[in-house]
Amino acid sequence: MNEFWIAPSILSADFARLGEEVDNALKSGADIVHFDVMDNHYVPNLTIGPLVCEALRKYGVTAPIDVHLMVKPVDRIIPDFAKAGASYITFHPEASEHVDRSLQLIKDNGCKAGLVFNPATPLNHLDHVMDKLDMILLMSVNPGFGGQSFIPYVLDKLREVQKRIAASGRNIRLEIDGGVNPKNIREIAAAGADTFVAGSALFGAGKPEDPNRYDSIVGSLREELAKSRA
Numbered sequence: 001m002n003e004f005w006i007a008p009s010i011l012s013a014d015f016a017r018l019g020e021e022v023d024n025a026l027k028s029g030a031d032i033v034h035f036d037v038m039d040n041h042y043v044p045n046l047t048i049g050p051l052v053c054e055a056l057r058k059y060g061v062t063a064p065i066d067v068h069l070m071v072k073p074v075d076r077i078i079p080d081f082a083k084a085g086a087s088y089i090t091f092h093p094e095a096s097e098h099v100d101r102s103l104q105l106i107k108d109n110g111c112k113a114g115l116v117f118n119p120a121t122p123l124n125h126l127d128h129v130m131d132k133l134d135m136i137l138l139m140s141v142n143p144g145f146g147g148q149s150f151i152p153y154v155l156d157k158l159r160e161v162q163k164r165i166a167a168s169g170r171n172i173r174l175e176i177d178g179g180v181n182p183k184n185i186r187e188i189a190a191a192g193a194d195t196f197v198a199g200s201a202l203f204g205a206g207k208p209e210d211p212n213r214y215d216s217i218v219g220s221l222r223e224e225l226a227k228s229r230a
């Protein structure tokens, strides 16, 4: 069973103080930096690219960076993110004409690869590529914005993907993204997720001047996670 990872989504961080924000979240016990890339084409919002990923590495962030591509197409930008220090690169299968090639490209560039499924995207894209995956990310909101509510039917999808991972016999992380908070994280973990993106719940916590302001939210997420395996 994989160890639980908490993945702060920097989409909800204060971009003017991004390095500090990421440090504070990691200091509070978060495990992996979730990096949301949006192109105002695949999703109706525009965020950050490889330069910002590289800037975080130069600033001194050593934790894994989990790049979630919400862009179309994906192949052109993959090597740039690998060079910029990405650890995981995940993309939406419907945003690539050649899913197998894009997965291979991520691996050839030395990163771990994953596929992302929108709430209503069917799982059949997994059928032939399980042996190429290090991560499967299920969206529990429609991608594009932080602060939306968790869509409950994704719990069934998590259970289904967990079965597929178990049947594959491979160590593939199962990540959930959207609307995760201390009230629902236990149920989400029970459905099979081991990696939990938290954007607004985490970066919205505490007072901006307090460097320890994420301790209590990360602590509550962890407490709830511990109960799910008690």
Ligand code: DX5
Binding pocket: 009, 010, 011, 012, 034, 036, 068, 141, 142, 143, 144, 145, 146, 147, 148, 177, 178, 179, 180, 197, 198, 199, 200, 201
């Ligand atoms: C949405 C992004 C998420 C988002 C999650 O498209 O992929 O990572 O930041 O934010 P919350 O946790 O606020 O739902």
Ligand code: ZN
Binding pocket: 009, 034, 035, 036, 068, 177, 197
């Ligand atoms: Zn994301």
